[in-house]
Amino acid sequence: MVIDVHGHLIPESLLRTPEFDIFLEGKAKADLRIKAWGITVDAIREDLFSPEVQLKAMDAEGIDKRIISLPPFLLGYGKESSWAEAWAQAGNDALSVICGESSGRYLGFGIVPLQDPVLAVAEMRRCRLDLGLSGIEIGTQVKGQDLDQETFAPFFEEADRLKCRILVHPNNVSFGERLSKFYLRNLIGNAMETTICISRLWLGVFFERYPQIRICFSHGGGAFPFLLGRLRHGSRVRPEIGAREGRLDLPSGFYVDTVVHDGKALRYLIDQCGLKSVLLGTDSPFDMGLPDPVRFVRESVPTAAQAAILESNPESFLNS
Numbered sequence: 001m002v003i004d005v006h007g008h009l010i011p012e013s014l015l016r017t018p019e020f021d022i023f024l025e026g027k028a029k030a031d032l033r034i035k036a037w038g039i040t041v042d043a044i045r046e047d048l049f050s051p052e053v054q055l056k057a058m059d060a061e062g063i064d065k066r067i068i069s070l071p072p073f074l075l076g077y078g079k080e081s082s083w084a085e086a087w088a089q090a091g092n093d094a095l096s097v098i099c100g101e102s103s104g105r106y107l108g109f110g111i112v113p114l115q116d117p118v119l120a121v122a123e124m125r126r127c128r129l130d131l132g133l134s135g136i137e138i139g140t141q142v143k144g145q146d147l148d149q150e151t152f153a154p155f156f157e158e159a160d161r162l163k164c165r166i167l168v169h170p171n172n173v174s175f176g177e178r179l180s181k182f183y184l185r186n187l188i189g190n191a192m193e194t195t196i197c198i199s200r201l202w203l204g205v206f207f208e209r210y211p212q213i214r215i216c217f218s219h220g221g222g223a224f225p226f227l228l229g230r231l232r233h234g235s236r237v238r239p240e241i242g243a244r245e246g247r248l249d250l251p252s253g254f255y256v257d258t259v260v261h262d263g264k265a266l267r268y269l270i271d272q273c274g275l276k277s278v279l280l281g282t283d284s285p286f287d288m289g290l291p292d293p294v295r296f297v298r299e300s301v302p303t304a305a306q307a308a309i310l311e312s313n314p315e316s317f318l319n320s
């Protein structure tokens with residue numbers, strides 16, 4: 001059973017609700033754009049909002065199940081809290097319906113209004129306990145605040161109690177105009193967002209404080225795997241970090257996906273993070289997703305590692 005832990009879908013019902021201010025534009029299937037909350041996202045494919053089309057694409061790619069979540073530009077962290085709460089509720093309700101109608105092909109990761117951790121706790125509980133969603137998608141930051149800030153502790157404490165699965169997805173890239181050319185805001189900015197996020201959580205006490213959380217970082221963890229040696233060296237020599245037992249290991253709840261676009265990078269990811277930490281992710285159906293994700297894994301790593309990445313590791317992430 002091949003399981004993709006990182007794919008996206010926007011329930012069409014959300015596009016038909018004017019007060020949510022999300023609109024699909026363009027006529028040709030190859031020229032669709034989404035306008036939402038002051039931004040335009042182009043190169044949209046029909047399978048972003050059509051489960052029927054997306055499931056056929058999954059068949060063609062050999063993917064049995066996919067965890068779907070809203071794209072990160074719709075997390076809603078920049079909105080007023082009560083609006084974001086209503087948005088998250090509507091999005092999660094719609095996602096839950098689509099998962100329920102998918103004959104088990106879709107699992108859903110909901111969103112929460114993380115700018116208000118109390119509301120976020122309530123919506124996470126609703127997602128897990130009432131809607132049957134499998135986990136929660138969160139951003140790498142919330143309006144400039146990193147996830148290790150104490151303000152988010154109530155959310156992660158409850159996530160730990162619920163043994164919640166979390167997908168961390170870069171959002172709100174914060175590197176200014178230097179990344180304004182060549183789509184670098186996505187190509188590099190997303191990877192750097194994730195790198196900063198993991199580094200702060202790992203060098204801090206996050207994984208010791210919340211040992212039950214299973215957390216998957218998008219896009220192979222960005223540059224984190226390549227910087228791991230540097231971070232470990234720093235943790236030995238720099239007093240700002242502080243040596244602690246187990247500091248140099250990666251925790252059991254730590255996962256990364258396969259969206260790295262290079263077989264050598266995938267093999268290095270396995271070397272650095274351990275095979276059991278690597279999960280099939282696709283970022284489908286965006287143009288920066290893996291074009292043929294299962295084949296990419298099969299052509300990049302030995303047979304035993306293929307089975308782990310495509311099947312047993314995602315299963316363990318969801319059910320351990």
Ligand SMILES: [Zn+2]
Binds near residue numbers: 006008072169218283
């Ligand atoms: Zn994504």
